[in-house]
Amino acid sequence: MNDSPPAPDSQRNSRYVLSLGCPDGPGIITLITSFITELGGSIVEAGYHADADSGWFFTRQAFRSESEPFDTEALRLRTADLAAKLGPETEWALHDSSVRRKAVVLVSKEGHCLHDLLGRAASGELPATIEAVIGNHPDLASMAQAHGVPFHHVVFPQDPAERGPAFEHVRKLADEYEPDTVVLARFMQVLPPELSEHWAGQAINIHHSFLPSFVGARPYHQAFARGVKLIGASCHYVTAELDAGPIIEQGVIRINHADKVHDMVRQGRDIERLVLARGLRWHLEGRVLVHGHKTIVFA
Amino acid sequence: MNDSPPAPDSQRNSRYVLSLGCPDGPGIITLITSFITELGGSIVEAGYHADADSGWFFTRQAFRSESEPFDTEALRLRTADLAAKLGPETEWALHDSSVRRKAVVLVSKEGHCLHDLLGRAASGELPATIEAVIGNHPDLASMAQAHGVPFHHVVFPQDPAERGPAFEHVRKLADEYEPDTVVLARFMQVLPPELSEHWAGQAINIHHSFLPSFVGARPYHQAFARGVKLIGASCHYVTAELDAGPIIEQGVIRINHADKVHDMVRQGRDIERLVLARGLRWHLEGRVLVHGHKTIVFA
């Protein structure tokens, strides 16, 4: 919008995405748009949000270089300068959208989310490669391998108190791939606080209820018992508190009195897949900013 | 479906609705359809549900007389005989859909649900007349009166502990109209247990959240604090436990990070109106059967 030639028609051509949050104040937009113009960048897509309650300002700027690609390291240094001008609390992330991002997926026995993600990754729809799948059961090994993705089986002891080393093993396996995101695709294990902390802002879970209803185990059974008329799914960042992390996306599907728990499970899979895929894509494209325990999503 | 001339094309011509629940067993459908055929009735619309968990069977039969109208009292006696054959636990209701049903509406200051119901009643869409509106504030008097509906103002003391006589007054006022339903259209007062019991299966509330999330006061504030991506409304029967009665209908509407509480309030009104109107119509047409703390809805 700022620079000479008309912008290209898609995200596909944009090279850089800046996501930034800072305390609101005078002239911020002018400062940011001028910064991009001075770089020789052209804004392709922009989102802005001023939150009056917190007094914070958030933006996402997708821009491309008008001439040759920027030197990414130099760009980071200049962005750090910009951030400094916006105050010490400023949080920002910059990524080069031409560099495909990397995901590691944690699973248990239920394969519908993994299957969906593998399909989206293979077709190029998901802006990431799935580097590896890690399961606490071996059931989904062949599904991963059929897509050419390595599968690691980590045995989890029955006793929750003894699962520390298993989680540590998962962490090591995953971190070797240097993932931009760790996706809990119906992993069914609660990450210990230190692992939630380690992957803060990176680990994304799909919970099979419309949060905050039906936290914890067997949410479809809870929904059936309560007699709700819609069931849902929620995609959220993992935090130390179970199913309480910042929500990225939610969806619902209508059910009726004839639907048993197993019908809810079946119908719920459709909304789980969709909500996870959408939330994950937004995360990978730098569309999600976290502030406190809430998200700003420039969808 | 059972009788000679083709059925008429709508509920409007049907005269009788039988709603019935009983323990499931052999030959129930045959028994019920034969009963209607032998009466000289013609089934216009029928719903069936067998619940394997509880072992109960539920049905709703809308039928009309092939010749002249039935004698309603005689019909009730014959239906009671049928019910006796189906076992002592059988629950049933019969109503003549040509007799318009009566509703009393309880309100506070927020008029959007009342305005919507008054409009639907005036246009004939709601299968009931609104006999009276009772408010714990006088704000909506003119709205009711503009539609020719009497308004009663009952003053509620500040101290919840002293509200007993006010509720008793509301009960007396409402019961004088012999209502088929008492609608809490954003009444904002929790009925005391004895009044919930008195109006059991008749009192319908609209709660401005997607239950069981955000029970109690200020649900939009709770939703805002949690950062959900959809807000909802739930229409349910009133029971002694707050916002825990059998749910009749629910709906949701999408919001985003830019929506403040007052935006949620505004958008939520649209879904509250719709969910209440739908749930109330189903109740009035005998489409809702309550079993335990859940509903079967033959919508």
Add this chain to the structure above:
Amino acid sequence: MNDSPPAPDSQRNSRYVLSLGCPDGPGIITLITSFITELGGSIVEAGYHADADSGWFFTRQAFRSESEPFDTEALRLRTADLAAKLGPETEWALHDSSVRRKAVVLVSKEGHCLHDLLGRAASGELPATIEAVIGNHPDLASMAQAHGVPFHHVVFPQDPAERGPAFEHVRKLADEYEPDTVVLARFMQVLPPELSEHWAGQAINIHHSFLPSFVGARPYHQAFARGVKLIGASCHYVTAELDAGPIIEQGVIRINHADKVHDMVRQGRDIERLVLARGLRWHLEGRVLVHGHKTIVFA
């Protein structure tokens, strides 16, 4: 976002809304945000869209004066200067959101949309007063009058070829109120081309189908005949071509094989009301920009 004190939490405090479209080019955002800053304005809400296909840029800026209110006429002159800098094709509108806007509603016999709009206007939700209702039938006179709104009955001859003077009468009646919008709330008469032209960008229609399906008369009958599984409603600007104007908002509702035309009519009313109210509010808040035969909606 640009100026010193934190922005207020709502549209309610914003005084001015600038909607603007122009050919895209370098530095436009900086130009516009600087313009507002130099005025002494503080941006409360901002939307941006660059359309690569057409090479146009669109924005909506809601801002308020930091100190005392602006002189609106002076503001218009300065905005005209800004627009001139952005090129001769630039289109813009500015309004003072503290000045309540005016609507005239055209109706026929169906009152559900009118009733809904009157309720929203009375509660302050609709950012406009309904100045008058004009009907080609007298049926809705009492509904308007109960809300204190004047009603004009204009008789339309049976023969479409002779309706010119009736439309001319409608135009004169409506224009006397100097409306910001003319709402066809199930008016059921096709405006002649010269009247569409006269009210271009101001006249808003609700069509009871999901356009472009089922253009013209009796769309629910068409939908029933085709056997669709969802029915819809579309809110659009009126143009000379029937039901072909720029679409502002659409919605759908699920039906099934048991729904007759009259059931679709009933259920469709719920989505018509909602879609019209939403589209109209967006129009009145300057959120809708028309370009070619499409809209940009900063919802």
Add this chain to the structure above:
Amino acid sequence: MNDSPPAPDSQRNSRYVLSLGCPDGPGIITLITSFITELGGSIVEAGYHADADSGWFFTRQAFRSESEPFDTEALRLRTADLAAKLGPETEWALHDSSVRRKAVVLVSKEGHCLHDLLGRAASGELPATIEAVIGNHPDLASMAQAHGVPFHHVVFPQDPAERGPAFEHVRKLADEYEPDTVVLARFMQVLPPELSEHWAGQAINIHHSFLPSFVGARPYHQAFARGVKLIGASCHYVTAELDAGPIIEQGVIRINHADKVHDMVRQGRDIERLVLARGLRWHLEGRVLVHGHKTIVFA
């Protein structure tokens, strides 16, 4: 509902599904339920619909044998007797739900629907095996083969007038698998009338628009040009007239002014997958009855 022991909690245990349509008349329900009782069957799930316009009655009865499995051929003969009693126009289908049904999928280059169906078939969610995939391009061969499903590539000539032998080849390949359904999963080729006729009531297509809008080629381009605010997908039986067959299921997804055609394509895939999977499941479970050019769906 008719017979002694309480019904099992799911479709999974039901063995037989009878779908039947006939001219409406007296005592039909009693006749059908008595028929099942006399067989020694127990009704697990039942749907009924009387269509007053056409004067037809439709039902779907899922039942199981109380003791040992029925002799399917004997059951067919007895059902044919029942149908004869209901009149010569009676149409019915009976299938044993314990016999897994067979599907053949026709594809082109777009793999999202195929990938989704393969996943559902592999997990047991789809009540059918995918026997083979036939493509007019070789692109999806490896996707089919990774799931152990044979893939056949049939070359289609550029000139539509010369495609007859290719279609004939497809027909022969498909028919060798004796499919219960032929799924056009974004096949992008219009079946010739004789092939539509040959697979009447069996061939199911997913069209990437909300029919009847945007029939034919490039519906997302058409949707973009018209400026609609929701895009959709429709699952329908294939008939000789393009995209005009009886609709089984439809769905929509919200878009906005920022979505280009390629964004619609991406988002549309999510609704295409869902609508096709749902419609196909209903077809396979005998939930869809066709009458004229409309469907009755006992979902």
